[in-house]
Amino acid sequence: MRKKIVAGNWKMNKTLEEAVALTSEVVNMIKDEVTSDVQVVLCPPSLYLTTLRQYVQGNSRIALGAQNCHEKASGAYTGEIAASMLKSIDVQYVILGHSERRQYFGETNAQLAEKVNISLENGLTPIFCCGESLEQRQSSDFIGFVKNQITESLFHLTPEAFGKIVIAYEPIWAIGTGLTATADQAQEMHAALRQHIGEKYGEEIADNTSILYGGSANAQNAAELFANPDVDGGLIGGASLKSRDFTTVVKAA
Numbered sequence: 001m002r003k004k005i006v007a008g009n010w011k012m013n014k015t016l017e018e019a020v021a022l023t024s025e026v027v028n029m030i031k032d033e034v035t036s037d038v039q040v041v042l043c044p045p046s047l048y049l050t051t052l053r054q055y056v057q058g059n060s061r062i063a064l065g066a067q068n069c070h071e072k073a074s075g076a077y078t079g080e081i082a083a084s085m086l087k088s089i090d091v092q093y094v095i096l097g098h099s100e101r102r103q104y105f106g107e108t109n110a111q112l113a114e115k116v117n118i119s120l121e122n123g124l125t126p127i128f129c130c131g132e133s134l135e136q137r138q139s140s141d142f143i144g145f146v147k148n149q150i151t152e153s154l155f156h157l158t159p160e161a162f163g164k165i166v167i168a169y170e171p172i173w174a175i176g177t178g179l180t181a182t183a184d185q186a187q188e189m190h191a192a193l194r195q196h197i198g199e200k201y202g203e204e205i206a207d208n209t210s211i212l213y214g215g216s217a218n219a220q221n222a223a224e225l226f227a228n229p230d231v232d233g234g235l236i237g238g239a240s241l242k243s244r245d246f247t248t249v250v251k252a253a
Contacts, residue, residue, distance in 0.1 A: 002208045005166060005233040006250045007041035007065060007127060008240025009095060019048045023055045025243035027062060030250065034061075038233065038253045041065045041093045041127070042240075046081055050089050057090075065093030065127065068101060071114035083115075083122040094119050095235070097129040097153065099172045109152035116153060120161055127235060128154060129214060130193075131170030143189065147196045159201050167193060167211045168235040174215035175237065183224045186213050190230035219245040222252035 014022060023042060030040060043065040044052060056062045070080040086094060096119065097112045112128070119126045130149040132142045139145070146169070154165060169189050171181045181189075190211045198206030213225050214235035222239075225231055233253045239245040 002210050002232055004036070004038045004253045005041060005210050005212055006038055006246075006253050007043060007093065007095070007168075007212065007233075007235050008246055009067060009098070009235055009237050010042075010044045010240060011067070011100075011237065012045060013241055014044065014048075016048055016051065019044050019052060020055070022241070022243055023052045026246060027055055027059065029243055029247040030061060031059075033247060034250055036251075036253070037061070038250055039063065040250055043067050043093070043095055046086075049086070049091055053090055063092040064090070065095060066091050066124075067095050067098070069094050069096070069115060069119060069124075071111055071118055073118060083118045083124055086124060087122040092125060093127055093166075094124045095127045095129065095168075097149070099129060099131055099170050099175060103172075109149055112153040113156060116157070116165070120157075120164060125164055125166060127166045127168050127212070129168045129170050129235070131172050131214070134173035137171070137173050143192045146189065147193065150193065150196060151200075155200055159205055162197075162201055163205055163208065165209065167209060168214040169193065169211060170214040170235070172215075179216070181213075181215050181225075183228055186215075186225055186231055187228035190228065194230055217249060219248035219252075222249040226252050 040062045046066050066086050069083045096115045101107045116126050130146050136142050136145050174181050194206050210232040212233045212235045213231050217234040218239040
């Protein structure tokens with residue numbers, strides 16, 4: 001049975017003091033209020049990961065994730081972070097291919113394939129993001145566009161390796177715009193992606209792949225989105241910056 005996951009992507013937000021307060025609040029709320037087995041992943045700015053580790057150590061329900069890593073193992077890449085560095089501080093997850101990384105930093109499907117490889121080699125679980133812009137959404141084959149992102153970045157993997165991947169579908173047109181995909185729109189894409197995975201790797205692997213929704217899910221709409229049979233949780237942006245809202249989303253999963 002595939003895992004339910006709710007990951008909070010804090011992006012470039014919070015001071016260290018605020019990050020500690022938010023993490024502490026989330027940990028306590030999850031402990032006191034959430035009885036399900038949903039896997040919670042907190043993805044703060046990377047320079048806070050070592051500090052926040054002490055708040056989640058020993059808690060199997062809450063893991064730490066990074067927002068990115070470099071595709072090379074090491075070297076003269078000023079300002080970048082290697083997958084091995086993340087592993088050395090007990091980070092378990094890493095977000096790869098977020099729409100903002102693709103848009104602002106020009107990350108390509110081929111580059112992301114390398115990032116996926118290096119992450120898996122270091123025992124990290126990639127949360128691989130895919131999704132379409134409004135222009136692509138209005139085209140005749142927006143589903144094919146998103147499928148191609150998965151094909152070019154993930155379908156070189158062995159079945160065993162692919163089984164370690166988490167997918168996050170981001171309708172880019174619904175991020176930070178006030179728009180949200182309807183539950184039916186989310187289900188349509190998630191089902192199509194699961195079918196696409198099944199055609200490559202077989203029904204068992206497809207059925208066991210967690211596919212998260214990553215387009216402005218929040219405390220108000222999470223329950224409806226997560227009720228879909230192929231939506232296995234969420235990659236949460238703005239709502240992850242408030243402990244009460246984030247906990248409500250986790251409950252919805």
